[in-house]
Amino acid sequence: MSEQAAWPLDDRGAAYGDGLFETILVRGGRPLLWDEHLARLARGCHVLGIPMPAEHDLAAPLAEAGPGLEVLKLTLTRGSGGRGYRPPAAPEPRLRWQLADFAPAESRWQTGVRVRHCRLRLASQPLLAGIKHLNRLENVLARAEWNDDAIAEGLLRDDAGRLVEATAMNLFWQRAGRLETPHLARCGVAGTLREALISRLDIHEVEAGDEALTNAEAVWLGNSVQGVWPVVCLDDAAGVERRRWSLGVTHRTFQAEAHALLGYPCP
Amino acid sequence: MSEQAAWPLDDRGAAYGDGLFETILVRGGRPLLWDEHLARLARGCHVLGIPMPAEHDLAAPLAEAGPGLEVLKLTLTRGSGGRGYRPPAAPEPRLRWQLADFAPAESRWQTGVRVRHCRLRLASQPLLAGIKHLNRLENVLARAEWNDDAIAEGLLRDDAGRLVEATAMNLFWQRAGRLETPHLARCGVAGTLREALISRLDIHEVEAGDEALTNAEAVWLGNSVQGVWPVVCLDDAAGVERRRWSLGVTHRTFQAEAHALLGYPCP
Numbered sequence: 001m002s003e004q005a006a007w008p009l010d011d012r013g014a015a016y017g018d019g020l021f022e023t024i025l026v027r028g029g030r031p032l033l034w035d036e037h038l039a040r041l042a043r044g045c046h047v048l049g050i051p052m053p054a055e056h057d058l059a060a061p062l063a064e065a066g067p068g069l070e071v072l073k074l075t076l077t078r079g080s081g082g083r084g085y086r087p088p089a090a091p092e093p094r095l096r097w098q099l100a101d102f103a104p105a106e107s108r109w110q111t112g113v114r115v116r117h118c119r120l121r122l123a124s125q126p127l128l129a130g131i132k133h134l135n136r137l138e139n140v141l142a143r144a145e146w147n148d149d150a151i152a153e154g155l156l157r158d159d160a161g162r163l164v165e166a167t168a169m170n171l172f173w174q175r176a177g178r179l180e181t182p183h184l185a186r187c188g189v190a191g192t193l194r195e196a197l198i199s200r201l202d203i204h205e206v207e208a209g210d211e212a213l214t215n216a217e218a219v220w221l222g223n224s225v226q227g228v229w230p231v232v233c234l235d236d237a238a239g240v241e242r243r244r245w246s247l248g249v250t251h252r253t254f255q256a257e258a259h260a261l262l263g264y265p266c267p
Numbered sequence: 268m269s270e271q272a273a274w275p276l277d278d279r280g281a282a283y284g285d286g287l288f289e290t291i292l293v294r295g296g297r298p299l300l301w302d303e304h305l306a307r308l309a310r311g312c313h314v315l316g317i318p319m320p321a322e323h324d325l326a327a328p329l330a331e332a333g334p335g336l337e338v339l340k341l342t343l344t345r346g347s348g349g350r351g352y353r354p355p356a357a358p359e360p361r362l363r364w365q366l367a368d369f370a371p372a373e374s375r376w377q378t379g380v381r382v383r384h385c386r387l388r389l390a391s392q393p394l395l396a397g398i399k400h401l402n403r404l405e406n407v408l409a410r411a412e413w414n415d416d417a418i419a420e421g422l423l424r425d426d427a428g429r430l431v432e433a434t435a436m437n438l439f440w441q442r443a444g445r446l447e448t449p450h451l452a453r454c455g456v457a458g459t460l461r462e463a464l465i466s467r468l469d470i471h472e473v474e475a476g477d478e479a480l481t482n483a484e485a486v487w488l489g490n491s492v493q494g495v496w497p498v499v500c501l502d503d504a505a506g507v508e509r510r511r512w513s514l515g516v517t518h519r520t521f522q523a524e525a526h527a528l529l530g531y532p533c534p
């Protein structure tokens with residue numbers, strides 16, 4: 001694992017979560033979905049009012065990458081300065097990176113995963129929806145709701161009970177032959193794999209509650225690092241099983257589209 | 268200014284805002300409202316599942332304090348470890364502190380302040396309401412809404428238009444002779460000065476919209492570092508003046524109660 005110097009004590013990222021991050025799959029030094037990662041980071045910079053770094057600065061850590069599969073984590077903060085919450089007039093953003101060897105959870109591609117509903121409801125903050133900012137306490141608290149390693153992920157709903165995402169992955173399903181994923185206008189992170197799939201497939205962004213999953217022919221979780229996991233079992237927040245799915249060709253077709261973008265095999 | 272070593276790159280505070288902070292007024296090495304700060308930190312630790320440090324560790328930086336007025340900032344994170352958002356089973360919290368000379372904005376005690384409504388609406392997240400966690404992007408974005416130094420603070424409402432707080436201070440008013448402050452069950456930070464005043468005065472925690480201020484005889488902002496600022500002018504989010512107040516004995520009485528707790532004079 002290579003990484004850089006630490007965060008100064010007065011960095012606004014450490015003080016207020018005043019920054020953004022991207023977690024990028026790297027194969028043989030080549031970043032996957034790089035354009036989507038740059039686009040999301042730029043969107044976050046625009047929302048927060050942080051100057052977007054030059055692409056060559058963001059790509060510089062790739063020179064340290066080895067021949068295998070790695071994950072590059074880029075963290076960009078507003079830097080130091082300002083007075084309390086007040087941001088400095090001319091922020092000097094601070095960029096740090098970590099590069100680590102990576103192996104995806106291949107067995108989850110093959111056999112699918114069991115997931116559960118989380119009790120925590122995501123708060124609605126349209127200003128911050130979609131971007132990958134550093135205020136992630138909701139994700140941390142949701143992920144702390146279970147310890148059973150047989151549960152791969154937890155599904156998150158908003159305060160009105162609408163499905164949003166999983167703690168670290170986006171959510172997709174097929175209902176009546178139609179591919180759908182939650183609309184992320186109020187909360188949630190718009191994953192780069194989700195963006196890439198929406199631009200390539202006929203995926204509808206919808207507002208939907210639990211009934212969407214109850215009625216779904218197939219459900220998947222996915223992100224740009226792990227690829228796509230078919231969901232084979234859904235528990236409620238009390239751990240009671242609510243629905244099972246058998247893996248079929250529908251599951252594999254969607255997975256193949258996603259994995260082609262990441263250089264992963266079709267299970 | 269004395270301070271400690273930096274944050275490691277893998278610290279969860281820097282990565283996710285997975286931690287808490289306290290900002291404490293210190294006079295001649297003696298912390299003000301210390302019990303209230305400890306109580307809020309303990310409440311935050313309980314909510315986030317972070318072990319509460321021993322009081323002597325939290326108080327250790329006070330040994331570095333000089334004879335004058337200073338502000339001690341304590342930041343406590345869940346430390347390193349865990350896997351992604353998943354917290355480590357046995358977190359080893361990391362405590363850092365900064366101690367800086369301080370002078371309160373005395374002229375604001377005397378002449379009062381002009382404030383404005385912010386456009387940003389605070390998201391409702393009951394799980395995190397009241398505690399002083401490190402996910403403060405809403406405060407940063409709200410504080411970035413204005414640059415005019417004549418505006419001392421911005422008032423924040425929730426998504427239903429209920430008054431909550433100011434970006435870095437709590438809000439109080441008197442209406443029909445009754446002291447009131449917003450209920451903080453859904454969002455906002457329960458300031459230590461607010462806690463101390465509620466336990467000493469007959470202050471009612473209420474749900475109220477803008478009409479509470481329109482009808483108020485007096486309005487104040489306060490926190491444990493700056494003391495209490497009477498509000499003499501309120502602008503809306505477009506900068507249009509909505510209401511003015513003349514300073515009177517009501518303002519000074521409340522201010523005197525608060526300033527007695529902080530060792531500040533009664534203006």
